[in-house]
Amino acid sequence: MDPITKLKCTVDALFGNGVSKNLPKNLDITFSRKNGRIREVYHDGQLLCTLRIDGGLAISPYFAQILLKNKKFKQNCVEIDDDSRPFVADGKSVFCKHVVWAGKNILIGADVPVLHQNKVIAVGRAIVNPKMMMELKRGVAVKVRDSLKSSLEE
Secondary structure (H helix, E strand, O other): OOHHHHHHHHHHHHHOOOHHHHOOOOOEEEEOOOOOOEEEEEEOOEEEEEEOOOOOEEEOHHHHHHHOOOHHHHHHOEEEOOOOHHHHHOOOOEEHHHEEEEOOOOOOOOEEEEEEOOEEEEEEEEOOOHHHHHHOOOOEEEEEEEEHHHHHHO
16 A cells, blocks of 8 residues: 555544645655554654554644644644643643643544644643543643654754
8 A cells, every 4th residue: 555545544544534635745754674664754854743553643743733724633632721831832741620622533542632722732642531621620631742842852
């Protein structure tokens, strides 16, 4: 299978049909030397995503911002309040009491972009489902893996 087609199918399967239409045209793909699978995807020298062994995608904040142009993709995101923005941008976890809105397509353990005023500030792993993110006042909602701070350092 063509690597671009595989990437498009994976993005559509994880984030909703039609989201892959926003993929940039000129992609640089690196492959594993051992098994020939797609390892990383770059656009203009910036990392977009890494394919995981389990079939998932580890997306970067840059890639999440590109995919956010599609309205369906927003259902995979979490919106936070002003108080927690500097901490989350610094790489700290998102707590449930700071979640303003959570998309209905969020699954526990899935990659979740964290938004503040419709700008991606971090990407992390969902710890609880979207309903619990909105209702709970204690506990971690999203464990941040990659944030603006780490993206700016590169």
